[in-house]
Amino acid sequence: MKKLKYYYDTETLSYKRVETSKSKRLGLIVLFVISVIIVSIVLFISYLNIPSIETPKEKAYKRELRNMKLEYESLNKQMDQMVNVLEDIERRDNKIYRVYFEADPIPEEQRNVGFGGVNRYNDLKGYNNSELLINTNRRVDKLKKRLVVQSRSLDKIKEMARNKEAMLKSIPAIQPVPNDDLKRISAGYGYRMHPILKYKKLHEGIDFSAPVGTPVYATGNGVIREARRTGGYGKLILLDHGFGYKTFYAHLSKFNVSEGQKVKRGDVIGELGNTGLSTGPHLHYEVHKDNKIVNPINYFYGDLSPKEYSILRRRAAMQRQSLD
Ligand SMILES: [Zn+2]
Known part of the structure; x- marks a missing residue:
């Protein structure tokens, strides 16, 4: 039911009905709609800024991501240890084995040579943790290459050792006749x-x-x-x-x-x-x-x-x- 409004006319000393024109009513409706829209926008923006309420699935994903990051960091630490062991082997290779067999040491640049191609890690770009992924992959690749270089070097040393053994057996090293009393x-x-x-x-x-x-x-x-x-x-x-x-x-x-x-x-x-x-x-x-x-x-x-x-x-x- 429509509410009727009255006002008191002091001149006639009687109540008179308040007439609202059609255009005024329309104006009020438009104002109401605009207000609703503004309030909605304000609420929506504030909703975006307030930390959202996570679903259990989202929580699980986030936990998994955190764990993976930790996993990667731990892998990197293990790789540090592997590099230390490998460096020790490389040092022994250059300073002991190769010196013993009179072979040149393998230069550091040759051991640390990287992989060619700038696009090698393109697949890993564009993620939040891209840097971690790319760095880890790059380290693994380098380590692999160093291991190959070292393994080849040890093969070579094995060959040199075999050669040296053959050489030691070949070089004249005894007297050509029995000479127990050393008087011959x-x-x-x-x-x-x-x-x-x-x-x-x-x-x-x-x-x-x-x-x-x-x-x-x-x-x-x-x-x-x-x-x-x-x-x-x-x-x-x-x-x-x-x-x-x-x-x-x-x-x-x-x-x-x-x-x-x-x-x-x-x-x-x-x-x-x-x-x-x-x-x-x-x-x-x-x-x-x-x-x-x-x-x-x-x-x-x-x-x-x-x-x-x-x-x-x-x-x-x-x-x-x-x-x-
Ligand atoms: Zn003689």
Whole structure:
């Protein structure tokens, strides 16, 4: 029911009805609608600014996100430890293994080389935690690469170790005849009176005096290059050890090996004799390094104590006539 309004007219001293025009009523309605809209907007804005009331699902998501962030941070910490261990291995690799095998260290830049391509982590861009994701991925990639470099380096070292072992077995390191009492060296390397020419001449090996038939040993692993009868050296064996080393065994009475045969240190390759230009049963033994003749006395370290070695050195240094 529509409410009727009256006012008191002081002139006529009576109540009169208040007439509201149609346009005025319309104005009031418009004003009301506008007010409602304004109030709604104000309420909506304030609703957006007030922390929203979370649904349980939203709460769970947020918790999961927090946990994932923590997880990533913990992964990064574990990676720090892994990098520490790897750096230690790398240091040992560069400063011990590679030094031992006389190989160049791997430069830091080569170990830390990154992955090419700027778009590598594009998939991870555009999230709230993109930086964390990208950094973590980048670290994992770098770590992987460093591990590959280190693993290859250790393979190389293994190969070098194998090579070194082969080298140590090949380099001449024992005396070529049994010499328990250390008295068999009759002439050392150096200038000696030549037994036939009768003047001082460089004696390019060591003479071991012993009965004909005494076993002659290969002084290191190698391949028999020559086993043949010559003029001056009589029956001669030339043993190639590789790594730049060769040994010569002259004046033999008998060969136990043939050309091309592989021998090991200590194998009996022949028997001592008196063939060729020789003034008595003996073995003339030479060591060649990179095609230069060197003093064999430096290659007997394998089967002698320091005391025995010094006795042998003294004997080899005596100025005796060689048997050639
Ligand atoms: Zn000699």
